Amino acid sequence: MSNCVPKAAAMEPIAVTLEAGRKYFWCRCGRSSKQPFCDGSHQGTGCEPVAFTAEKSGEAWLCRCKRTGNAPYCDGSHNRADD
Known part of the structure; x- marks a missing residue:
């Protein structure tokens, strides 16, 4: 996966409902x-x-900037992105 160059889908996370x-x-x-x-x-x-398998049911914030260090969850990396 070292040649993976992702592009940001959006510069903010998205709330989704996951099922445990x-x-x-x-x-x-x-x-x-x-x-x-x-x-x-x-x-x-x-x-x-x-x-990934959801550990619990409910709302989760997933990354769309593709820079998170905690994929697939947002870790705030979009706030440090330099576009």
């Missing part, structure tokens, strides 16, 4: 039209989605 025990695929490349989830648009980009 369900597996999700977070878009790492930033090209998905189903942000923040993968739709297969990463093909040929060198990026792969991040698979």
Whole structure:
């Protein structure tokens, strides 16, 4: 994944409702039209989605700037982004 160069889908996170025990695929490349989830648009980009299973049901804030150090969750990296 070292050749993955993601593009920011947005400069703020998005609130989503997750279901405990369900597996999700977070878009790492930033090209998905189903942000923040993968739709297969990463093909040929060198990026792969991040698979994760929700630990609990409820609202979660997922990253869309693609700079988080805690993928797929927002860690505030968008506040430090220099565009």
